[in-house]
Amino acid sequence: MKAKRNKQVKKILGFYENNFGFRLPYQVLVDGTFCYAALQNQIHIADNLPRYLQGEILLFTTSCVIIEMEKFGSKVIGALLILKQFGVHKCGHEKKAIPGAECLLSMLGKRNERHYILATQDKDLENKVRQIPGAALLYLHSKTPILEKPSMASVSFAKEKVAGIGTIQSGELKKLKEAHGIVEENLKKPRKKKIKGPNPLSCMKKKGKKNKQNLKANSETTELPQKEKPKKKKIRYSKHIKDEIKQGNLVVVKEEAQKISSEKHG
Template sequence: ALRGTRHYPRPSLDAPPAASCSAHGCGFRIRGSRRCGRWPGCSALAMKITRQKHAKKYMSFYKYNFGFREPFQVLLDGTFCQAALRNKIQIRDQLPGYLAGATQLCTTRCVLKELESLGKELYGAKLIAQRFQVRNCSHFKDPVSGSACLLSMTEEGNPHHYFIATQDQDLATKVKKKAGVPLLFIIQNTMVLDKPSPKSLAFVQAMQANQLVPEHQKQSIEHLKEEQGLVKESENRRKRKRAGGPNPLSCLKKKKKVQETQQPSAAKKKRKRKRNRAKSEA
């Protein structure tokens, strides 16, 4: 046997018949134990690890190409809250671990108005949505549907780096037509980050080929530089002196000092002092 390989005990002939996994509800057939990962036939644990790897890969794509950063801002609509309620998902507790970073759960007034208008059927989803931050939208006077409101929040290249969490297929299709807008949805009892859309992949390829330079990305990069203080450091950074040649003045030949000969000064004429002698009388 190769080193590093894990060996699972073979089930005995007296083992109970195959049963489905009950730990995560994956539905795969296992023998003996009902816990995930005990037998090779149950792949719920492997599916969870694969799902986390995909999420990590997609998050790195959005971070490096579209400037996403923590805390990740997630816009939720009523359909996502209702699905989380049915599948007993704790969004606030589970989503940061799945995205591997701090998150800010938020919604809009239009989504809350829509849930109020739908009555008692979505009362639980309304209570969940009311716990999140309410972001200002441009429909303060004239509310629109929740899907239309969330789409308007991601216009002009999604400058605020919003995630869209929804179960609405029409809204998901429209979100995929925009570049740089991650999509979250729920499958059974699991939150899933959708892979980058073809629109996002084409956008990144065009950027790498220097065919497209987005303004919002320039602004976000400059904003990040200002926050990190990179702009000030580059301006105030002292220039490093490069090694140059010798001083040309030091290469000149030394000049001999010429001693100035003092010329003999002309003899100064002595000043004769005249004395007035008084003539004595004879």
């Protein structure tokens, strides 16, 4: 359970580190309600929170928060003593104190640019903090500190930031392509041809079959001239010459035929 919780806390802190620039030591801004709940549940803030956040922390409050707590009197004296142990951030209300929650919201500003983790048990304040992108929220669930998952405001702000970087990168890529004379359409066309073309593997198989057939055909054709050649070599004699051969007068006939042909040409 503890390992799972640590992993989850690291993931949340990682989100704030990557998207909003949170760094160690984490600055935890504490209000009176958180100190009060910690005392009730016997939680030692300065010991417990660094362990929970798995890193060094700095604990702060403001003079407005202290002044507000002092107004509650002896009921919250223990919580006030804890609060006074923490550093006091200048809030700009030193001349005239304002309600603690308002002061803390002014410390966070519109973007929580000082990267505070706000520790409070004040539900109204929590709801207002959730509207601020990059504001981390910590509260106690009985004895267990809970670092709340990033609010919708934080998540959507981070997404927009990433999307913004994406469009800039694609824009720069287009410019680079144009600079090098690469037209996107030209790049796409050969890809389409590749897709439309037949599967090279299927071609291989077909060719293989064809090759076998061709080989057979070739073997047949190579045999044919061998058969034809002797035929061509054979001298075809007309019937009367064949009769002469049978009679054994072949040589005479040949000479006579040559004579006849020479006489005709001569």
